[in-house]
Amino acid sequence: MNMILREVWESLKRRKWFSVLIAIQITALFFIGTLLFLTHTRIESKSDRLQPLDELTLYQLSDGLVPDSKLQAFLEQPDSLDQLKTLYQNLEAQFEERYIYLFNQMIEVKLGDDQKWDPFFHGYEQGAPIERLKKRSYKPMKAVQINEHGFTRFSIPLSKGAGFSSEDFHYNGNTIPVLLGAKYEPFYNVGDEITAKYIQKDLTLIVQGFIQPDTFVFNYNHPELYLDRYIVMPALQFDKIPQTEADELFQKRHYLQLINGTIFSDEEPYVVRRDLEQVKKVSDFSDMQIMGANSDTLNFMFSAIQVNKNLLKIMAGSLFLVCILSISILMITKFQDNYRNMAIHLASGATLNQLFSYFLAEIFFMVGLPGLVVTLLYRQVIEVSFGMYTLMNTMLFAVIVLISALPLYLQFRKLEISSLLKRSE
């Protein structure tokens, strides 16, 4: 082993710049491979699951209850809760599966002071004051609320447990079923209870299942919302009249959010607007408008990635060939340069297999080192589907080594020691 390292090192020094050039090529190849891998894994999950939603235009609804004084006045009206509930029900009735409510609102969860929770904190990526938040007994965790239509249309894939049933979207008075993102899997089991507060109301969450890694959903505001670190809650319907004033306020705030959903539609914009006007009229609620329409949140991403993907494929393919060619050429050149040295090694007691192993080790090193660096970097920075990624890189590594060692192997096969000694003279 020691001997192999020594020989590889000497050999690398012999054609230094060529070797460096090859290492750079290989790094670039692994890099492009990484991009391809990423776009591929993401496109796969998108195309299968979300392609149906891709063609649609997103109309974001917004209540007009601003500024605060106007909102306050509305909330103080005795029938405001009824109004909100009616509006919500009419939105669902009118638009049916086109009305999707997907809201990103944190939930406070009672947790110990363990830094493993940090990445789950609401605003973790945006630089929330983690240390301060940690001191609270209820920690603000990332969560999304989703209505039944949203849940079915996004068809969120689970790795464990069961999805939401229709009843789960109606509040039963004590517990709320939730689905947890994949990163929660090590810390909870299906059936576990979690003590939480949602809009200042005490609740018990029941873990009903876990979402597959790298699952994302989207709405008007979030082109890609990866659920791995999220708690997914059903957007609840309250069938019973609130008993206390606090309860009433909670329900009002909750329904105020529910009505700010998104219409996913392939109809003409005027049809959507007309239907919305209809809903406003029958619900006797006028402070509501379409905030904006967006027809290419996903569309745009799809086509952009698609174009890049083809380009990447061409680049990866040609770089692959260039890498294999240059390694083969370098190795054959070194093989010929080294006739004399190889004869000396043989006379010193080496076998041909040992000599071949030096060349092979050099190829291993030249391909393996950049591969290892890129893989480690990937683990540090991206981490998505690391197992698959490592497998892909290992295969790429093996294929490059095998193919580029082949010409050299053939040279060794037909090598006669006498000619080696002959040429060494």
Next chain:
Amino acid sequence: MITLKDLRKSYEVGERQVDVLNGLDLEIKQGDMLAIMGRSGSGKSTLLNILAGLDTADSGVYQYKQVYISEMNGNQRAQFRKKHIGFIVQNFALIDSKNVFENIALPLRYSKLSRGEIRDRVDRVLADLRITELQSKAVDTLSGGEMQRVAIARALIQNPDLILADEPTGALDEQTEAEILDIFAKLNQQGKTLVVVTHDQVVADYCQQIYYMQEGKVAPITS
């Protein structure tokens, strides 16, 4: 010590077959110092390579003490070379990317020896050949005579019984040639068996026996 019987080796060169060894017989006794002469292309190097276990004959018997080298496979021959043969390749073959010490230590790298043992053995050989001060030099800074001493040192490092030298003095001046020949004579006095391929009558005269190679066979010259 060595018996060669009816060795044959030929090469296909295009359509033609060239018989390099053609029923060669040779007997070498322990402690012999042997010169092999012959025209260029007569097969001297081929014979030496077969003796070294680097190359094989197409047919015939090569017996070294009790063992039949001609029956061995490549790995066994590598073991044999390592243990018993000191080979001085034509034109002071040294590896440029290694310094003097590493060139001499090379055969030891193929044996399982500790750093200390390698150090000791190389030191001893360096001292024997009086080239201790060269040990950390790069080989391309050496003179021809120095290079040949280093090559001899490498051939001696495993303390082999049989030393094979292919044109060891071909490119050296008379003075240096004499020094190298002195080294060979000393080795022979210590009991080593030497086979030296040479074109040079001066070198041949140093040896007890001189063989002439011709038509794929060797025959002794009696002067």
